[in-house]
Amino acid sequence: DSGVTQTPKHLITATGQRVTLRCSPRSGDLSVYWYQQSLDQGLQFLIQYYNGEERAKGNILERFSAQQFPDLHSELNLSSLELGDSALYFCASSPTGTTIRNEQFFGPGTRLTVL
Amino acid sequence: KNEVEQSPQNLTAQEGEFITINCSYSVGISALHWLQQHPGGGIVSLFMLSSGKKKHGRLIATINIQEKHSSLHITASHPRDSAVYICAVTLQTSGSRLTFGEGTQLTVNP
Numbered sequence: 001d002s003g004v005t006q007t008p009k010h011l012i013t014a015t016g017q018r019v020t021l022r023c024s025p026r027s028g029d030l031s032v033y034w035y036q037q038s039l040d041q042g043l044q045f046l047i048q049y050y051n052g053e054e055r056a057k058g059n060i061l062e063r064f065s066a067q068q069f070p071d072l073h074s075e076l077n078l079s080s081l082e083l084g085d086s087a088l089y090f091c092a093s094s095p096t097g098t099t100i101r102n103e104q105f106f107g108p109g110t111r112l113t114v115l
Numbered sequence: 116k117n118e119v120e121q122s123p124q125n126l127t128a129q130e131g132e133f134i135t136i137n138c139s140y141s142v143g144i145s146a147l148h149w150l151q152q153h154p155g156g157g158i159v160s161l162f163m164l165s166s167g168k169k170k171h172g173r174l175i176a177t178i179n180i181q182e183k184h185s186s187l188h189i190t191a192s193h194p195r196d197s198a199v200y201i202c203a204v205t206l207q208t209s210g211s212r213l214t215f216g217e218g219t220q221l222t223v224n225p
Contacts, residue, residue, distance in 0.1 A: 002159070033212065043201065043215040056210050088156055094211065102211055103148070106158040 003027065004093050004107035012113045018079040021110045025072055025093030031055070032074040033094070033104060034066055038087040049074055050096070081114045088112075118142050121202050121216035128223050134189040136219045138202030141183065145205045148213065149176050149187050152199040161187070161200075192223045 003026035013019055025032050034046040045058035049068035060066075063081075068074040078085060088109045094102040120139045128134055138147070149161040162169050162176040164185065169176050173192075178185040189196055202216040 031211070035213070042217050043203075043213075045212040045214070048210070048212055056212055058212060090158060092213075103160055103163045104211075104213065105160060106150075108157050111156065 002105040002107065004091060004105050006089075006091055006107035006110050008110060009108065010111050010113075012115065013081060014115055015081055015083060017081050017114075018077065019081065019112065021076040021078070021089050021091075021112075023074045023076070023091030023093075023107055025074070025091075026105055029093035029095050029105070030072065031094045031096060031102070032068055032072070033092045034060075034074070034076050035090045035092065036087050037090065037109075038084075043090075046076070078112070083114050086112055086114045117216070118206070118214055119202055119204055119216040121200075121219050123219060124217065125220045126222070128192050128221070130193060130223055130225050132192050132223075134192050134196075134221065134223075136187045136200050136202075136221070138185045138187070138216055139183060140185075140204050143207040144183075145207050147178055147185050148203040148205075149185075150201040150203060152201060152218070154198070158201070189221075194223045194225050197222050 005024045007022045030051045033048045037043045046060040047066050048056040052068050063079050066076045090109045092104040092106045094104045122137045146165045148163050151159045164178045173190045175188040199218045201218045203213040
């Protein structure tokens with residue numbers, strides 16, 4: 001158990017809908033990363049938050065947004081869902097966002113299926 | 116061309132065999148990570164390396180910065196080692212985000 005929790009574990013929804021994925025980092029970790037794993041693209045970085053502020057952005061679609069709250073949990077919002085958004089979404093946490101050699105601890109993932 | 120390349124893509128071994136998975140990268144990195152993804156989907160961090168060699172139980176990871184290459188070795192392999200092994204790097208130009216290889220599917224038969 002990495003200490004990172006994600007809810008829900010599975011999510012099945014329809015095209016055009018909006019969903020929210022939630023992540024709670026390990027106790028004391030200030031940085032949260034969101035990654036997407038799809039069959040055709042593999043694992044890709046989406047976005048990073050550090051202590052409530054956006055730190056880095058990757059291949060995140062405009063239909064997707066995220067935030068990190070004062071208690072450090074993070075939410076990833078996916079809207080106007082398309083079939084191609086079906087994927088495993090992981091969050092990972094690390095103690096800081098400024099030390100580039102930090103190990104990242106992964107949550108169990110949320111499997112999103114868009115029908 | 117991907118910044119991180121792994122080989123082989125698939126590997127089948129018999130229980131007890133010594134296994135090597137390779138990772139090459141084409142750009143400057145700050146650190147290299149080896150991750151394990153189980154059939155259920157969960158990802159576990161095995162090693163983080165910036166130089167030299169690390170060992171944990173039957174797993175050994177090495178990195179050669181000059182050659183831009185890393186290897187993950189598994190000694191005395193066991194069916195429970197069956198998983199996808201993923202090499203990931205933090206690029207010198209991209210902060211602490213991870214850039215991933217495509218993974219190596221390892222199957223160890225009893």
